Amino acid sequence: MALTDARALFQNLEVATAAPAEDQRLLGQLADWCHRYSPLVAFDPPHGIVLDVTGCDHLFGGLEAMLRDVVTRLRKYGFAVKAAISGNAAAARALARFSRGGVFSDVGDDSILRLPLVALEIEETSLVGLKRAGLRELGDVAALPRAALTARFGEAVVNRLDALFGRAARPVSPLRMVPVSTAQRRMAEPLIAMEAVEMLLRQLGDELFSSLEERGEGAREIEAAFFRVDGQVRRIAVQAGRPLVETAPFFRLIGERLSALSEPLDAGYGFDAVQLAALRVERVVHRQTSLDVRRETASGIGALVDRLSARLGPARVQRSLAVDSHIPERAFSMMPAIHQTADEALARPRFASDGYRTVGDPPARPIRLFQPPQRIEAVAGLPDGPPMQFRWRRVLHEVALAEGPERIAPEWWRDNLDARARDYYRIEDNAGRRFWIFREGLYGRDHAPQWFLHGLFA
Structure with a gap:
């Protein structure tokens, strides 16, 4: 009314x-x-x-x-x-x-x-x-x-x-990801001391990994849920770059995660239930790695990535991923390092130019790229000569050695009508500093070609 x-x-x-x-x-x-x-x-x-x-x-x-x-x-x-x-x-x-x-x-x-x-x-x-x-x-x-x-x-x-009357199914669409396996404890008396909570987490971890071991799987993501007496629920997730099969490495990661929380875990009047849930799992294949130095190195790096990701957050620890593109600034992308698989950790990204270079040759691509490339003033011979000198950040550099050009055509399928071909040169000046320089546009075909500094060699 x-x-x-x-x-x-x-x-x-x-x-x-x-x-x-x-x-x-x-x-x-x-x-x-x-x-x-x-x-x-x-x-x-x-x-x-x-x-x-x-x-x-x-x-x-x-x-x-x-x-x-x-x-x-x-x-x-x-x-x-x-x-x-x-x-x-x-x-x-x-x-x-x-x-x-x-x-x-x-x-x-x-x-x-x-x-x-x-x-x-x-x-x-x-x-x-x-x-x-x-x-x-x-x-x-x-x-x-x-x-x-x-x-x-x-x-x-x-x-x-x-x-x-049950003649037509009405499935339940869950609000959260359904875990693959869980381990849970409900206490008659609430837990307040964090030492008791840590002991309980170890016990639940043993139960969870025991059930996963029977399935031949390891956990890539585990979520710990803490149910307080007053109805509040606190969830803390831990991700790993390789499948976890034991409680010890998981406990180290959850310890890093708890110590890095901006809002510390507060028991309040106590936890009356604690749950561990394996949200993402992966098949575990046991290999002998003691004689494989690369696998031992990858395992150590994986453990370091897991700890850094647990402390700093997965989005803050990233790795480069090769992309199928000839344009240098598009030839890679960044993704959380914790999401890589074991095979990806051992793989070495390859570029088209790798097949033309041998051991001991200078790198074809610089370690450091500028985004966007920095404009420079250069003096070069026509039509495709390398620069003889260039000015960058008000400093004049005299070219001692030059290699190139390496021509990279624009990606016409991206509907970028303004894109022009690039000629890249590897340059070393009189002081021994090495640069990666390109000319955008071709003399005699494009209007006013321009020079850019794209990267620095180590």
Whole structure:
């Protein structure tokens, strides 16, 4: 009703401004909290949460004990909650909203048949039509022929009945990635001391890696979830560049991650549940590496990358990745170093020019590139002679040695009509400094070719 009418009826009416965004944020926090019961948690609009608890009830002493634990905890936090467990999500939603709730093992029992017509959650016009026909409960509608229902009220009523009675599947789309394997502990008394939390993490790590070992897999990403007594959930993820198969390296990485947190892990009134989940795994192939120096070196570098990524963040520790392009500034891209595989760690990026150079030759590409290339003034012979001298940053350099040109054509398929061919030269001046210089444009064909310094050799 209108607010003025409500105030006329209730003189001491308490009014609060609606905040849908805050409601949704709080619902998201509750959904995150519900992961202590099942990894498959999803929203059930407008104000519900649905869990797929298949195979999880034995961890809580059965379905009745699980439901009782959920309701009791949420009510302690100050929420008014109704909950039901049934054979499918649609039936559980209807029983939770339009009955007293509880555990209903059979979706075809009398509890669903006795639900009011509003449990169909169909359009108002169809609902009014069913009531005018003298129908009061779902059992009355379910007893009617399907063809007559479809012809009179459309397919929405029939589809809804199929969902309620489990004849049509309604899969749960989880909010978070479903872990491959998990290890969890629920404590009778909350853990407050961090020493006890670390000991528990070691025990959970042993359980998690034991289950992964049976599958012949190692963990590339592990998430630790800490459930506090007050309902707050803290998640800390650890990634590794190589599959982790033991607790010791994982514990070193989680220690680095915890020590680098901007907001330290706070137990508050204590953690009543801790969970380790392997989110990404990889098949582990055991190899003898004691005689392979390259693999031993790659293993040491991989461990260093894992520790740096755990402390600084994966996005801050990057490596170059070769890209199939002749344009130097596009010939590589950067990606988190922790995402590389074991084979990529041993591979050496190759360029087209490698096949024309032998051991001991100077490098074809400089170590340092300028982006964008820096404009210079150069004096060179026409049409394709190397520069004899050039001025860079107000300093004049006399060329002693020059090699080139190496012509690189523009990538015409990128629809860049202004791009011109480049002639690259490797230059050494009188002081022994080496530069990588190119001329953009060709004399006699392009208008006003220009010279640029693109890189410096070590």
